[in-house]
Amino acid sequence: MTRKIQAIANPVMTPAEFLDEFKLLRGEVYEATLSWHAYLMINEQMSADGELLDTMNSHPSFWQVTIRALRHNTLLVLGRVFDDDKRSHSIHNIVRGCAENPAIFSKDALRARRAAEGVPAEEEYIERAFVPDAAHFTALQTEVEACMKVWTGAYVVIRNKVVAHRDKLDKKTRADLYAKTKVKEITELLERLYVIEESLWELATNAKPLKFNANANPRVSEIVKATQGVLKSLPRPSLSPELKAALARSTAKNAAADS
Secondary structure (H helix, E strand, O other): OOOOOOOOOOOOOOHHHHHHHHHHHHHHHHHHHHHHHHHHHHHHHHHHOHHHHHHHHOOHHHHHHHHHHHHHHHHHHHHHHOOOOOOOOOHHHHHHHHHHOHHHHOHHHHHHHHHHOOOOOOHHHHHHOOOOOHHHHHHHHHHHHHHHHHHHHHHHHHHHHHHOOOOOOOHHHHHHHHHOOOHHHHHHHHHHHHHHHHHHHHHHHHOOOOOOOOOOOHHHHHHHHHHHHHHHOOOOOOOOHHHHHHHHHHHHHHHHHHO
């Protein structure tokens, strides 16, 4: 069930303030996407490239911290995106701002935006522009709530009890928390946030209707390519079989302690 948007003491959000909030959201979604896909690519390459694994095992502590930081940062940033405290910058703040200030997307506002950007505002274009109504903002809220359901289902508790804080949890409790998580679920959540972000951008800048159809995020391939480039640039040290075995044992021991 979709939650009713709560009114705030001063609900006025100007078009400029909306764009400021939007840019913050876009930056957060990008950072979470970067952290997550870099994390996945490093793990994938470690499994596929024995020489790369040897290189990482020559500095195991650094790579363990780096990989853990990427995973944890994904959850920290998503925690900010879904923070429902009205004092915080978040996706909920944008939803409230849109619903309570539909004039942000009026034809007059579009005309003013294009004039400020130095883009000729042809009156025929302005008259044909899409103007959202309450039903469209309800659809936006419904899509955000669907994402929020995923976040609260398995991940917010890890963010709160393991990543942002260090609750006194036994190994079984920690293992049970992580057992509820799925790589595909986080990947799809980030894709949905990207679609919401892009749809809001198209609405604000080009007066296009809100659409939440699945759409590949072009940033992912850029992130993957950049991560691969960094990993390929690492030197490949020549290690003796004995040292390789010792480093592998150390890595396995540290990984078990982190789980």
